Amino acid sequence: MKNTLSVLVRNQVGVVAQATEVFRQHNVNLNSISCAETEAFDVSRLMLTVEGQEHLFDAVKADLASKDFVLEVExxxxxxxxxxxxxxxxxxxxRETTTQVMxxxxxxxxxVxxxxxxxxxxxxTGDMRKVDGFIRLLRPFGIRSLARTGSVALARGDD
Amino acid sequence: MKNTLSVLVRNQVGVVAQATEVFRQHNVNLNSISCAETEAFDVSRLMLTVEGQEHLFDAVKADLASKDFVLEVExxxxxxxxxxxxxxxxxxxxRETTTQVMxxxxxxxxxVxxxxxxxxxxxxTGDMRKVDGFIRLLRPFGIRSLARTGSVALARGDD
Known part of the structure; x- marks a missing residue:
């Protein structure tokens, strides 16, 4: 199961290093990570996905929440x-494969x-499963380079 | 000016922490970061954008390239x-603003x-400038949450 953590951090030098260091200390392997600015000028949102490893999650979350550069862990x-x-x-x-790729x-x-x-x-663009499926279908043609952003997520509805 | 670094790293615990630590050591503030798997099973691509700070770049790149978990710095x-x-x-x-947002x-x-x-x-989706422009136009309506992935990039053409 894929787990997603959203962490609001102060936008300052070294926060990504310090936040991901927490995962390293708990020996949790990150599946993807993305960090970019939010609507608030001095706040960035770090979005991390982890495959399984749920038993380590509570400790990681508590540890993250205790850092002074962390504003919110969700x-x-x-x-x-x-x-x-x-x-x-x-x-x-x-010439032969262009139509199939299209x-x-x-x-x-x-x-394109x-x-x-x-x-x-x-x-x-899509959820992870869709992007995985797309890549799988293209693989036989020969993938020269691939760059994925890692997922970002928002809760559905008004929350 | 926005600078983009693409770093291929081994997919193992702690690589994001170690790679971003290099930027922290050189006091370089990251604008955005994204890391996800590539076409090769055990390799991840770290994409980092930095606003300005070009004078620190050579040292950061050399330092990154010297790490054993780093396969390529571009x-x-x-x-x-x-x-x-x-x-x-x-x-x-x-009810009044829905049409304008649409x-x-x-x-x-x-x-939607x-x-x-x-x-x-x-x-x-778009380049940073387009996404910035979209957010700027929506701000007057009231942005409740915002999650950006940070940019990923590939060289144009066949390279």
């Missing part, structure tokens, strides 16, 4: 979420954002 | 890039991914 794992990530995929194409794009509502002599660069 | 700052980020924005709406979405090709009694949750 465990979104059990919540009803809107979660999304973005991936850019550069895939090899030939068909995969159409099914996944991915968009770049084209070279031998490659196409595609953009996809 | 400075994408001067390259022609496809760069994208994703943001989820929960914005307050009333119009902003249409202009920015954002999509959730709706509550008093809020709409919107998804937007």
């Amino acid at each position: 465990d979104l794992s059990a919540r009803d979420l809107v979660d999304r990530e973005l991936a850019l995929v550069k895939v090899a194409v030939t 068909q995969v794009c159409e099914v996944f509502r991915a968009t 954002v770049g084209m070279g002599q031998e490659t196409m660069t595609l953009e996809i | 400075d994408l700052s001067a390259r022609d890039l496809v760069d994208r980020e994703l943001a989820l924005v929960k914005v307050a709406v009333t 119009q902003v979405c249409e202009v920015f090709r954002a999509t 991914v959730g709706m509550g009694q008093e809020t709409m949750t919107l998804e937007i």
